[in-house]
Amino acid sequence: MRHVLFIYFVTFSFLFVSAQDFVSRFMASHHSDSKLTCITISPKMMNEILELNENVDTTILGMISNLKSMQMLSSNVAAVRYYNDALSLVNKSVGVYEPYFSINNTYENGQIMIRKRFGAIVELIMFSCKSRRFFVINFTGSMNIEFINRLSVLLHQKCS
């Protein structure tokens, strides 16, 4: 009987554990840090954004339709320390995040990472340390490679 209960508990244990996005996990260890500024856009607000009709770019709105939430973290001090903390958090989360792009040069260090679930990209993270400024952009939603390709040419389209 005990064995049956144990197997039952292990099988359904995932129901009791919800995932947290990268910024939430980062903030869990920095929750009392006043040097960090966190911006949160919830799924409810994302839906409200999609209902906007005026002063919106349809291309961007189309991209937002793939997104469920956004969290943005920034700090103008101790950028390198925060960047290293973010890196160590990624390294601790073995098998959760996959590196997608990275930037490493004299002026900037940055990582773009994704989290996949059942073949879809459910989280897109960028954290960077640039000009003494640390920032993290964290999107959750239902994304794919095509979404990232569209995102990569977004600036190009806006410039042109």
Next chain:
Amino acid sequence: MDYDYIDRLLERYWKCETSLKEESELRTFFSKSDMPKRFLPYKDLFVYQQIQKTVGLGSDFDVRVLSKIEPPVVKAKRLTMFVRIKPFLRAAAAVALIVLCGNITERSYFADDKLDYNYKDYKDTFHDPEVAYKKVSSALMMLSEEIKKSKSQHFPDSLYQNDLDSVCTK
């Protein structure tokens, strides 16, 4: 039969003064069935001694005792590799079964919704959708810029990047 002699022998027997020969005489006397009534109370004692002389350990005594004190002989059994790792295989199979059940259940549970995030704790920073839109669009632009930079770092000679740069600097 000289019963007085038997009486004397008995008296000396109780005082532990009899010799082995005299004790043998007493046992012989008491082994008979015909004797005066006054000797009957002592008959059982001497008959018992006579009987106990014949009681021994028996021929199988040594075998019985040795079988109890000697350790049982265990024959060596050749164990194959499969038999040796069988417990580990069982454990691995049990773990695999649990993981498989969990995975199947999880996939069926989240079949329509791939997102497993808990959004209950999210508190909006902005309450105006237009401000939120600007923040999201600027974040998307920043991400786009970073991807562009990253691509240009990894593929510096690509024509695509040159084309992008030339367009953006116009």
